[in-house]
Amino acid sequence: MKLTLQDVTQKKNEFEKAGITLPSYDIEAVHKKTLEEPVWVHFGAGNIFRGYIAGLQEDLLNKGAADRGIIAAETFDYDIIDKIYKPHESMTLMVTLLPDGNTSSRVIASIADGIKANTADEAEYGRLKAIFVNPSLQMISFTVTEKGYALKGIDGNFLPVVVSDIENGPESAKHAMSIVAALLFERFKAGRYPLAVVSMDNCSHNGEKLQASVMTIAKAWAEKGFVTKEFITYLEDESSISFPWSMIDKITPRPAKAVEEKLEAAGVEEMAPVITSRNTYIAPFVNAEGPQYLVIEDKFPAGRPALEKAGVYLTDRDTVNRVERMKVTTCLNPLHTALAVYGCLLGYNLIADEMNDKELTGLIRHIGYDEGMKVVTDPGILSPKAFIDEVIEKRLPNPFMPDTPQRIATDTSQKIVVRFGETMKSYMASSELDCSSLVYIPLAIAGWLRYLLGTDDKLEKMELSSDPMLAKLQEKLSGVEAGKPETYTGQLKEILTNKAIFGVDMYEAGLADKVEGMFVEMLAGKDAVRNKIDELREKGNERTKKESDLLDLLYIINEMLSRGYTFLPVDLYHSHASKYLIEDGKIRIPFGAISGIGEAAANSLYETAQNGNFISIEEFQGQSGASKTIIETLERMHALGNLPKSSQMTLF
DSSP, rough: OOEEEEEHHHHHHHHHHOOOOEEEOOOHHHHHHHHHHHEEEEEEOOIIIIIIIHHHHHHHHTTOOOOOOEEEEEEOTHHIIIIGEEETTTEEEEEEOOOTTTTEEEOOOOOOEEEEEOOOOHHHHHHHHHHTTTTOOOOOEEEEEEGGGBBBBBTBBOOOHHHHHHHHOGGGSSSSSHHHHHHHHHHHHHHHHEEEEOOOOTTTTTTHHHHHHHHHHHHHHHHTSSSOHHHHHHOEEEEEEEEEOEEEEOOOOOOOHHHHHHHHHHHHOOOOOOOOOOOEOOOOOOEESSOOOOEEEEOOOOOOOOGGGGOOOOEEEEEEEEEEHHIIIIIIIHHHHHHHHHHHTOOOOOHHHHHHOHHHHHHHHIIIIIIIIIOOOSSEEEEOHHHHHHHHHHHHHTTTTTOOOHHHTTTTTHHHHHHHHHHHHHHOOOSSSSSGEEEEEHHHHHHHHHHSSBBBSSOOOOOOOTTTHHHHHHHHTTTOTTTBGGOOSSSTTTHOOOHHSSSOOTTTTHHHHHHHHHHTTSSSSSTHHHHHHHHHHSSSOOHHHHHHHHHHHHHHHHHHHHHOEEEEEEOTTTTOOOOOOOTTTTOOOOGGGGGTTTTHHHHHHHHHHHHHOOOOOOHHHHHHHHHHHHHHHHHHTTTTTTOOOOOOOOOO
């Protein structure tokens, strides 16, 4: 069996026997309606789109909450369309990698078509133009990476392709942002139809970055007379064109050989990955972790799909910003970066393997729980502690996630300013905290600087991941040799004052001397990096903050039980959002007490439950907007009673 429309529709039994879930809707009918009346175009046809974003619309189609899919547009690597989309009629085989070694597979058919966003290809670009002038279009979204929004190089000047786009106008656009601006101009000319322009890339203030790039191109064209001033007004009017912010979180690593072999053993043909001319490593399947989060500013002037029914959080900009800040500055990204640089230095090839290293797990626990958590802002809809617990206990240790420290180490110079810099700035701004007291964030930074020498902890050469500042940084470190601490003569000083890298002057933060000292110690010889990490771990309290908090909680619970208190479990119809209710002298636990359920989610569960009885878990989830993770948690706790999973009825 193959991943084609013919086999998916005619060989259902074979797919089901292989444990692969198929769409429950009429694929051909959905694709036809999507092309006739498009509602959603996505730019960036890679794995995060195929494995997550397209999966959201797949969920809505299977639930009957949508009747159209998504059209994918690729602005960079056209081989993806030719070698992955066309042979499989835009379908994807999604494989979820579970921590226990099992997998869950399903066919995602929500993508109706893949189009090359290439102005030089008249036929392909003409199809995009036709879609953009259609009043039915509600939103366009993006996963083009942070680089996809960049109009300028490191030198601060426009990239050559951007200079060419500005000079030649919309019809000859080549940069992704120029193409988007040109297509928006087509929509403006057709009728000034509204549209949401939504970045879903994993970068801070993504909507703002997208808007700035589009506006820069459009205003440059206006100055040259390619577009009208009215077009600029149209783009600036949020009732016409909006640029919502979002936060996305899901790891979709490169295709794993083990997954490919498992699919082939199950009888699925033609699953081998391809390497494109742009060096994209991509397969007809996407393997990814289970946990996923998408939070979007609810600003859609033309309407939108019912994304909340697929587990997406729709909220305001401030909440999106708080969630993004929580993840990027404390609960995930700093931990990833620390594991990446030290994983490379210590010879690891899998992030999951690093989580069996007590020194490295101790390092990220201290960065997250001890140092980061002191300045993190609770966004309300997601619990920071529950989020980081899931990251450290479930996501990072998943041995079946083929994610590498080498991949994560890419572009580290561009990441530190947010992942560590924001925490250091918060410490400096606080009247109660002393930035110079930080230990483990400086250790992570010192590890990255040691990594830049291109020599591992065994003093053997190692290949460094790509980074736009790599050459300049290595130049400044000239003369420093791993294994020879005497070769350090202050080469870090200029680097440590660079606010563009760290967000702060490390000397002003009181951390430069500490970083320098750690760096020099890690030059001492073989295993110097390992020894330094171990030394600092031993100095710290052996009991982590999480364990200390748990111990305190257990003391309290033990005392209450000793005094005769009885607790009642969480119950859909009896629990309050946040209040501990007294029932017959017993204490009923609220929704908000459950790990992973924030204030907003708890309120939504409670309010929905008060509206009446439900015939299924499916109906309750749809009305409450609860995520799949929350529903699964409630099911495990038997809080949903005897509700069946589905609202569907079988007639005999």
